Amino acid sequence: MAATRGSPGRGGPSAAGGRLHRRDDRPLRHAGTPQALRHLCSDIMNFYKDFRNKIVTELEAMTTAGALPAGLDYANVKVEPPRDPDHGDLATNAAMVLAKTAGQKPRAIAEALAERLRALPDVEAVDVAGPGFVNLRLVPGFWAHMLATVLRSGTAWGEGNSGRGRKVNVEYVSANPTGPLTVGHARGAVVGDALASLLEKVGFKVCREYYINDAGGQVDTLARSAYLRYREALGERIEEIPSGLYPGEYLKDVGQALSERDGDRWIDAPEDEWLPEVRRFAIDQMMEMIKRDLAAMGIEHEVFASERALVERHAVEETVAFLESRGLIYTGVLEPPKGKAPEDWEPRPQTLFRSTEFGDDIDRPIRKSDGSWTYFAADMAYHLDKYRRGHTTLVNIWGADHGGYVKRMQAAVKALTEEKAELRVLLCQLVKLLRAGEPVKMSKRSGNFVTLREVVDEVGRGVVRFIMLTRKNDASLDFDLEKVVEQSKDNPVFYVQYAHARCHSVLRHAGDEVPGLSLDSTTLADAKLDRLTDSDELALIKLLAGWPRLLEGAAEAYEPHRVAFYLQEVAAAFHGLWTKGKDDASLRFLLPDDPELTAARLAMVRAVQQVIAAGLEVMGVEPVEELR
C-alpha cells in the first residue's frame, strides 16, 4: 500500500552533483530580447554576483599589473555574506583560494586586493581578517538603493535567470489510483510543487507531471474491490471485504456510481468481461478524486502520464528494443539476496537490463513470468518519453521507501538518453501525524491512512503546505494537528503570517496617523530611505536584499524548505523592530511629527510585506492581511 511514489522526503543527496550550476555571468551583448533583459536584471538584483564580477575584474587587473601570475583559476572565488555581520556586508575568499597557485601568502594577496577594492563605488571600508578573508562594508546609501529596488521590482523581486529558460520536468505525487491521497503523499506533493515554483522563479521552464500507475496488478485489485461495492450498491449484502481487496469506504461511491451508470449489466457477467470496464471506471473515479484533493491543496499538474497508455501504444517494446540494440538486454539468473530469508528462492532465468553498466548494484528484471512488463520496464519507457518531449533535467519526488529504486532508474535514464539527460530524485521521509503529541489513529474511510483531505479540511491548505516545508525532505517530520494551528511563536506558520499581517496593520493605520502619505510601493521607493539608520533597520533591509540569493541557492540545491526558514528569519527581524519601537518611541514606524521618516519606515514595512508574500507564494501559501 505504500506502493506509491509520493512519500515524504529528503532533499538532495545529489545536491552537490547537480547540473544546475550557474556559470559566471558574461557581460551582456544584446539587450534586445526579453531574456537578455532579464539576465541583466538578475545581475543587478543579486548584488553578490555583481560584486563578484567586480572583484574578479580587480584580480585580472592585478595580473595585468604583474602583482599576480597569469592563468589563475577563479572558479572557487566566492563572494558571500559573512557569518558574523560584524565582519561587514560581503566577504571574499579570493586570496586564500589563489594563494597556492599564485605562490604568495594569502594575507599579502588580500592586502593588495583590499587596497584596490577600497576604490570601488559603494564600498565604505575594506579590511583583511583571519587567514585571508577580505571583508567589505558598503555605504549606507547602497542599502537605501537596494530597498528602493525591492519596492520598484514589486513581486518580481528575487526572480532570477540562472535557469536561462531551460526545461525541467518535475514529477511528483504519482500516487497509485487505488485510493485517496494520504498525509504521506502530501509531503511529496508540497515539496514537488514548491520546488517547481522555485525553479520557475529562477528562470526554468518547468513541467509539473504526474505518472498514473494504472497498468499493474493493483488496479485489478481496485477493480475487484469496486465490483464488490457495485454489487453492494445493487442490494447484495457484503459481509466482509475479503483480504487482498481494498476495504476503504470510498469505494462505495464508486460502486454506487457504476450501478447508476450501468445498472445490473455486470452482475452476472464473468470477470474477464466486467473487469476491464470496471477497472477503467474505477481508475477514472480515483483520479478525479485525487485531482480534487490536489486542487484543495492548490496543486495542478500540467501532464498526467498513463502507464497503461504507454503499454498499449507499445512504448515499452520500443524502449526495450532500443536497449537491446545497444546490447543491454539479456537473459540471466540473479544471485539470491544475502541476509534475506532465501526460503522461497529458486534460481530462475529472467530478462534483465544491464543497469550495472550505469552504476546500479545488480541487473534488473524487465519481464514478469506471465510475460507482462515489470513496473520498472514501463517506467523506463516513461522516462524515455519525458526525454523525447525535450526534458534533459528530470526530477522525481519519491517516498523514502523507494530509495532502493533510485539507482536503477538513474541507470536507465543514462542508458536511454545516452547520458544526455540527468535524473535527480528527492526522497521524502515519513510524516508522523500527531494530535497533541499522540499518534493519530488510522482512518476508516481511507481503509488505512488518514487522508490528505481530512487534514486539509481540519487545518487549512496553507498550514499543511507550510509545515511540510519546515524540514529538509530527507528528515522525518512531526505534524501535530493541534500545534500547527496554535497562535503562538512556536508555530512557524502563524509566526510568519503574523509578521505579514502586522505589516498590513501598520499600513492600514498609516493613513490615519500620518495623513497624506502614499502607500504605493513605487511612490514609497522615492522616500528619503537614507533616513533609515538604525542597525536593526539596516539588518532587516540587508536580509531583504538577500532574497534573490536565497532563491537561487535554494533552487540550485533543490531545497524549497530554505524559503520557509528564510521567511522565519525575516519575520523575526521584523517582530524585533516592532518591539524595539515599543521601548524607543523614535523607532516607531508611524511618526506623525516626521512624515519624511515615516515614509521611509513605511517603505521598509512595505518591502517586508512584499518579500514575505513572495516567499509564501513560492511555498503555495496564501498570505493573510489580518489575524484578529
Next chain:
RNA sequence: GCGCCCGUAGCUCAACGGAUAGAGCACCCGCCUUCUAAGCGGGCGGUUGCAGGUUCGAGUCCUGCCGGGCGCGCCA
C-alpha cells in the same frame, strides 16, 4: 550480508567547503499609557556518534567503525 539516507545543545532542528557551529522549545531574569505582548530582549546550555584522511580551512568532502531508518528477483 549489500545499497541508499540520517546522526549537531536536555528536546525539535538550522548552517552556501570558511572566521567564535546558530535558532526555537524547556529552564532562569526582564519588557505592555503608544502601530496587534498572538510579540520582544537577556541568561543557561556543545569534544557536531567514534577514528583516521584530503584541504590554507571540514558539521559539510573521502575511508573505516558504532547507532537508527528504508530497501534488496516476476509490488507498484
